[in-house]
Amino acid sequence: MSEEIELNDELPESEELYERLSMVIDRGQEPLRIDKFLMQRIEGATRNKIQQAIENEMVLVNEKPIKNNYKVKSGDKVIVYETASPESSDIIPQDIPLNIVYEDDDLFVIDKPVGMVVHPGSGNPDGTLINAVAYYIKTNYPEIDESELPRYGLVHRIDKNTSGLLVMAKKQKVMSDLAKQFFNHTVHRRYVALVWGNFEEEQGTIEAHVGRHQRFRKLFTTYPDGDHGKDAITHYKVLENFNYVTLVECRLETGRTHQIRVHMQSIGHPLFNDDFYGGDRIVKGTIYTKYKQFVDNCFALCPRQALHAKELGFKHPVTGKDMFFESAIPEDMSSVIEKWRKYSQFKNAEE
CATH class of the missing domain: 3.30.2350.10 (Pseudouridine synthase)
Structure with missing residues (x-):
């Protein structure tokens, strides 16, 4: 039995689907807008994506959220949380049963069965948890725009043949907050x-x-x-x-x-x-x-x-x-x- 979703080289080598970049502004740095500064430092970053990350509090300066017009200065400690997994633009919603053990306006918790892959990947184009979640959200929450909620709110994952609990977000800021909790090791x-x-x-x-x-x-x-x-x-x-x-x-x-x-x-x-x-x-x-x-x-x-x-x-x-x-x-x-x-x-x- 192979677990193709776990073997796709495009996926991060962790259960958490975010990575954290940390940097300290050099001495002599002239005041520069944070979005322009990060565009120079992060390969492939666009101004739009950086501004979205700032708005969703995925960019911290001296451990605090900032505005798009913040200007970095010497000695500032900048932390950026960024997704490290493929986006889900080609996910096909599929009517697959989900065992939702808790749900409110902001998030829901799913008990994943054995044998279900979490995210589409090489060898598993569909039939995954995310395909099921896509259907569930589109059916029950048509107002949620998946383009603004990567992977339909998926923050972490478990192996195909491991059973158990996963939390998913319904809003970008909720997703961002959960991602930080996972990264900071405060999740039980x-x-x-x-x-x-x-x-x-x-x-x-x-x-x-x-x-x-x-x-x-x-x-x-x-x-x-x-x-x-x-x-x-x-x-x-x-x-x-x-x-x-x-x-x-x-x-x-x-x-x-x-x-x-x-x-x-x-x-x-x-x-x-x-x-x-x-x-x-x-x-x-x-x-x-x-x-x-x-x-x-x-x-x-x-x-x-x-x-x-x-x-x-x-x-x-x-x-x-x-x-x-x-x-x-x-x-x-x-x-x-x-x-x-x-x-x-x-x-x-x-x-």
Whole structure:
């Protein structure tokens, strides 16, 4: 099974779909309008796009929003949040069911099923979450102009075969605010994963850059020395041990593509049935007789990496209220967890 949306080189190497540019104005800089200054500094930038970014508070000077006529001066710290993913001008609205768990005038939260790609890309021109959202918005909110709301408000994404929660915006300023929350690591994201092996420590933190593999471009890998990729931090906690596999909770501090999958592989605990990173074979335990048959049955029950985006929390961009959502673990993954739980209890009773 391939995840083409994750392998498209045009997409950013992170779950968040924005990047941040930061610069400090040099000494001796003559006062110059911020839009003109940024046109000189950002490749391919147009005055119209920069002015839109300023209006949507995606450009900050000394950590504060500014007006289009602001003039930069020596010592100013300028931060620009910019989209790092392809635009959605050719998206075809499709009537595909969506599990919307929350909605108001500004945003909505979706519980994405296993097998659904988030954004069209190479090999997945349609049938994606964004195609479904496009239909939903055009049907229910015809006043929303998609040209002013890139990707129909998509701020972040999760893998095709990972299930769980995503937040989407209905307004540009809401989208901008959420993007900044993701980038500043203030969004609460908690995943549940079934991984191979036992942990010596009940909890820990993995810090290793994540980026594309230098040889196999369809894969991502860790770079502990930080010589490639981007910084990535995953906090994990053991929830339940089943002898040969372990149920863990992962809290993301950053959101790189395949981050949990790659980080867990890097410490010898690939996700159960993760065919990209070695979890689709027996990693712990014997390869013979009834145990192998048991594992194969588990693979058949959950034919994808056992990873679920269970919790999502953020500050509402308009009301300022703390929002929190929780998604039940899907049946395929919960069935395998229960199967391992019973197997573990049986083995412990034997001993």
